Amino acid sequence: MKYTFSYKLLPIVALASASNVVYAAGQGSINTYSNEFNPAISLILDGRYTDIDQTELVLPGFQLGGEAGLPEQGFALGHNELALSASVDNLFYGQTSAALAYHDGETELELEEAFIEALGLGGGFTVKAGRFFSGVGYLNGIHDHAHDFSNRPLVYDAFFGGHLVDTGVQASWVAPLDFYLNVGAAVGRGSEFPGGANDGNDKGNAFFVKTGGDIGSHSSWQVGASYYRTEFDHRESGGHDHGSHEEDAHDHGHDHDHDHGADEAHAEIEQALHDGELDVVGVDFVYKWAPNGNSRETNFKFQAEYFVRNEEGRTEFNEGENSAEALYDGEQTGYYVQAIYQFMPSWRVGVRYDGLEADNTFSEFAGSGIDQDEFLEESELASSENDITRYSVMLDYSPSHFSRLRFQYGSLDNGITDDGMFTVQYIMSMGSHGAHAF
Amino acid sequence: MTLRSLLFGLGAFFSALTAVPVLAQVNVFACEPEWAALINEIGGPYVKSTSATTAFQDAHYIEAKPSLIAKARNADVLLCTGAELEVGWLPILLRQSGNPDIQPGKLGHILAADYVEKIEVPERLDRSMGDIHGAGNPHVHLDPYRMQKIADVVAQRLAKIDPEHGAYYGKSAAEFKTRWQNAIQRWEQQAKPLKGKRVVIHHRSQSYLFNWLGMDIVADLEPRPGIPPTSRHLASVLAETKTTQPDLVVVSAYQNDRGARWLSKRTDKPVVVLPFTVGGTKDANNLTQLFDVSIQRLLEALPNAG
Numbered sequence: 001m002k003y004t005f006s007y008k009l010l011p012i013v014a015l016a017s018a019s020n021v022v023y024a025a026g027q028g029s030i031n032t033y034s035n036e037f038n039p040a041i042s043l044i045l046d047g048r049y050t051d052i053d054q055t056e057l058v059l060p061g062f063q064l065g066g067e068a069g070l071p072e073q074g075f076a077l078g079h080n081e082l083a084l085s086a087s088v089d090n091l092f093y094g095q096t097s098a099a100l101a102y103h104d105g106e107t108e109l110e111l112e113e114a115f116i117e118a119l120g121l122g123g124g125f126t127v128k129a130g131r132f133f134s135g136v137g138y139l140n141g142i143h144d145h146a147h148d149f150s151n152r153p154l155v156y157d158a159f160f161g162g163h164l165v166d167t168g169v170q171a172s173w174v175a176p177l178d179f180y181l182n183v184g185a186a187v188g189r190g191s192e193f194p195g196g197a198n199d200g201n202d203k204g205n206a207f208f209v210k211t212g213g214d215i216g217s218h219s220s221w222q223v224g225a226s227y228y229r230t231e232f233d234h235r236e237s238g239g240h241d242h243g244s245h246e247e248d249a250h251d252h253g254h255d256h257d258h259d260h261g262a263d264e265a266h267a268e269i270e271q272a273l274h275d276g277e278l279d280v281v282g283v284d285f286v287y288k289w290a291p292n293g294n295s296r297e298t299n300f301k302f303q304a305e306y307f308v309r310n311e312e313g314r315t316e317f318n319e320g321e322n323s324a325e326a327l328y329d330g331e332q333t334g335y336y337v338q339a340i341y342q343f344m345p346s347w348r349v350g351v352r353y354d355g356l357e358a359d360n361t362f363s364e365f366a367g368s369g370i371d372q373d374e375f376l377e378e379s380e381l382a383s384s385e386n387d388i389t390r391y392s393v394m395l396d397y398s399p400s401h402f403s404r405l406r407f408q409y410g411s412l413d414n415g416i417t418d419d420g421m422f423t424v425q426y427i428m429s430m431g432s433h434g435a436h437a438f
Numbered sequence: 439m440t441l442r443s444l445l446f447g448l449g450a451f452f453s454a455l456t457a458v459p460v461l462a463q464v465n466v467f468a469c470e471p472e473w474a475a476l477i478n479e480i481g482g483p484y485v486k487s488t489s490a491t492t493a494f495q496d497a498h499y500i501e502a503k504p505s506l507i508a509k510a511r512n513a514d515v516l517l518c519t520g521a522e523l524e525v526g527w528l529p530i531l532l533r534q535s536g537n538p539d540i541q542p543g544k545l546g547h548i549l550a551a552d553y554v555e556k557i558e559v560p561e562r563l564d565r566s567m568g569d570i571h572g573a574g575n576p577h578v579h580l581d582p583y584r585m586q587k588i589a590d591v592v593a594q595r596l597a598k599i600d601p602e603h604g605a606y607y608g609k610s611a612a613e614f615k616t617r618w619q620n621a622i623q624r625w626e627q628q629a630k631p632l633k634g635k636r637v638v639i640h641h642r643s644q645s646y647l648f649n650w651l652g653m654d655i656v657a658d659l660e661p662r663p664g665i666p667p668t669s670r671h672l673a674s675v676l677a678e679t680k681t682t683q684p685d686l687v688v689v690s691a692y693q694n695d696r697g698a699r700w701l702s703k704r705t706d707k708p709v710v711v712l713p714f715t716v717g718g719t720k721d722a723n724n725l726t727q728l729f730d731v732s733i734q735r736l737l738e739a740l741p742n743a744g
Contacts, residue, residue: 121536126536182507222503292692
C-alpha cells in the first residue's frame with residue numbers, strides 16, 4: 001500500500017521540479033543559489049611512512065623554533081591543509097589556509113595564512129594585509145605540499161622554523177618594464193620565530209626584490225634578494241614539531257657525558273633569548289627548462305638559495321636548579337641546492353644538498369651550578385666545528401595533476417652523528433584547481 | 439621613524455616611475471596564439487599583442503613565470519580562452535600583475551569562451567573522470583562560426599577601451615566578417631569528403647573542428663582528459679578499432695605523438711598532425727591559414743586522396 005501511494009506521488013513531484021528547471025533554462029542560465037558565492041575550497045591530504053632513528057632534530061649552533069623538527073617513525077600524517085580563497089569584491093581578494101595536524105591523540109588546527117590583497121591599486125602595486133608567508137626567499141611563499149621534497153630545506157627549518165610567516169602589511173610593486181622587476185617591503189609583528197615577543201608587535205621589517213625572464217623559448221629564470229630584520233624582548237626556544245615528543249628530547253645521538261641524571265635534565269630545560277635582534281639576508285635563484293617551454297613530457301628545474309643570519313641577545317638557560325646566562329652573538333649561514341628532472345610524463349627524480357654553518361660567540365657568562373661548557377652543549381648554541389650537511393634524493397610519481405606519490409631518502413650529518421631517513425609520502429589535492437606561482 | 443621615511447621615499451620613487459605617458463597602442467596580453475592573431479586582425483596598427491604561450495605549449499600546464507608577470511603588468515587588455523583552460527596559472531598571474539585594468543569583471547578582461555556555447559559539457563563533475571572542465575570544452579577557436587562571434591565581441595570591447603579608434607575597429611571587424619564568411623564557404627566546400635569520417639584523437643583539443651566538419655570522434659588516446667596515454671588504454675583503443683573503424687588518427691602539434699604512431703602502425707590508419715593554433719605548423723601563420731592547413735592535412739591523409 002505504502003509503495004503504491006508514494007509511486008503515485010512521484011509524477012507530481014517531478015512536475016513541480018520540472019517547472020523550476022524550465023524557468024532557469026528560459027533565462028539561459030542555471031538558478032544561482034547562495035552557495036554560488038562560496039569561496040574556492042581546496043583540501044590537501046598528506047600522509048607518510050618514515051623510517052628514521054632520531055626523534056629530535058639537533059642542529060648544533062641553532063636554537064630551533066617554529067615547526068622545525070623531524071617526522072615521526074612509522075606511519076603519520078603530514079600537513080593536511082585546507083585552503084579557501086575568493087574575490088571579496090571588485091577591489092579585494094582574500095585567502096586563508098590552515099593545517100590540520102594530528103599526533104598523540106590530539107588534533108591541532110594551525111592557521112598558516114589568512115590575508116587580504118588589494119588588487120585595484122594600479123600602477124603595478126599590490127598590498128597584502130593579514131598573516132602570510134613573507135615574500136622573502138623563493139621557497140618561503142610556497143606551501144609545503146608544492147615543495148619537491150617531503151621535508152623543507154634545513155636552512156628554512158633552522159632560520160625560519162619552517163616558513164617566515166608574519167602578521168602585518170606587505171606592499172609590492174611590479175615595474176613597468178619589458179622584463180620582470182618586483183620590489184616589495186613589509187612591516188609586521190616580528191614576533192614569530194626567529195623573532196619573539198616585542199612591545200609594539202611591529203618590529204618585523206622585510207624587503208625583497210625579484211627579477212627574471214626567459215632564455216629563448218625553452219628556459220625561464222628568476223633571481224631574488226631579500227632582507228628581514230626584527231627585534232624582540234623575549235624568545236622562547238625549542239622546536240615544535242608535529243612528529244617529535246618533548247619527553248624524548250635529548251634522547252638521541254650526542255653524548256651525555258655530564259653529571260646530571262637523564263630524567264632530571266630532560267623535563268626541565270628552559271631557555272630563552274632576551275633583548276634580541278636579528279637580521280637575515282638572502283639570495284635565491286630558480287631556473288626552469290622544458291623543450292619549447294612545454295613541461296608536459298620532460299622538464300628540468302634548478303633551484304638554490306643562500307641565507308646569512310645574524311642574531312644577538314642575552315641567552316638564559318635553566319635546567320632544574322641550575323641556571324646560566326651569557327651574551328650571545330651568532331653569525332649563521334645556510335643554503336641548499338636542488339635539481340629536479342621529469343624524465344617522462346608523471347615521473348620525476350630530484351637531488352638536494354643542504355648546508356648549515358654557525359659561528360656563535362659568547363661573552364659575560366654567568367652560571368650557577370653549571371659551567372660554560374655544559375651550558376653550551378645543553379643549550380645547543382655551541383657551533384659545531386663541522387658544518388651541518390644533508391643530501392636527499394627523491395623519486396615521485398604523479399598519475400594526474402592532482403595526486404603524487406613520493407619516495408625519498410636523505411642523510412643528515414649534523415657534525416655529531418650521521419643519520420638516514422627514508423620516506424614514502426602521498427600528496428593529494430582535491431577541490432578547486434590550484435594555481436601555483438613560478 | 440626610519441622605516442616610515444623609507445616607505446615614504448619608496449612610494450615617491452615608485453610614483454615618479456609609474457607616471458608613464460599614454461600609450462599609442464592598445465597593449466594586449468593574449469593567453470594563446472589564436473587570440474593574439476584575432477586581435478591583430480581587428481586592431482591592426484592600433485594594437486600590440488603578445489601571446490603568453492606558443493603553439494607548442496599546452497596552455498593548461500604553463501606557469502605564471504616572470505616574463506608573463508611583466509607582460510600582464512603592462513597590458514591594457516587580456517584576451518584568453520577561459521572555461522578553466524588557464525585556471526592553473528592565470529588567477530595567480532593576475533594577482534601578481536598589480537594591474538587592475540585586466541582583472542575579472544573589467545573591460546580589459548575578455549574570456550572568449552564566455553561568449554559562445556560550449557560542447558562536451560560534462561554531465562557530472564568528478565576528478566575520477568580526469569582533468570575535466572565544468573564549463574565544457576574550452577578550445578572554441580577551432581569553430582569558425584564561434585570565432586566570428588568572438589571577433590565581434592573583441593571589436594566592440596576594443597572600441598570601448600580605445601574609443602579614439604572605435605570607427606577603425608568597427609570597419610575592420612566588418613571586413614574580417616566578409617573575408618571570414620567567404621573563407622567558411624570555401625572550407626565547407628573543400629571539406630565535404632571529410633564528412634562522416636571517423637577519427638581517433640589524442641585529447642579533445644580539436645572537437646569544435648570535427649563537430650563543424652561533421653566528423654566523428656570514435657576514441658581518445660588519453661584514458662581521461664589530461665592523463666597521458668597508458669599502454670593498457672592504448673591496447674583497448676586498438677581492440678575497439680574493429681567496431682569503431684577509424685579513418686584517421688589525429689594529434690595536435692603540441693602533443694606527444696607516440697601513442698598515435700603506435701596505433702597507426704597497428705591499424706594502418708594515417709596519423710595527421712594538426713597545427714591546433716596559429717604557428718603550430720610552418721604554414722599556419724594566421725587564422726585563415728590555420729583552417730586552410732587543418733582541412734588540407736585531413737584531406738591529404740584520407741585514403742584515395744586526390
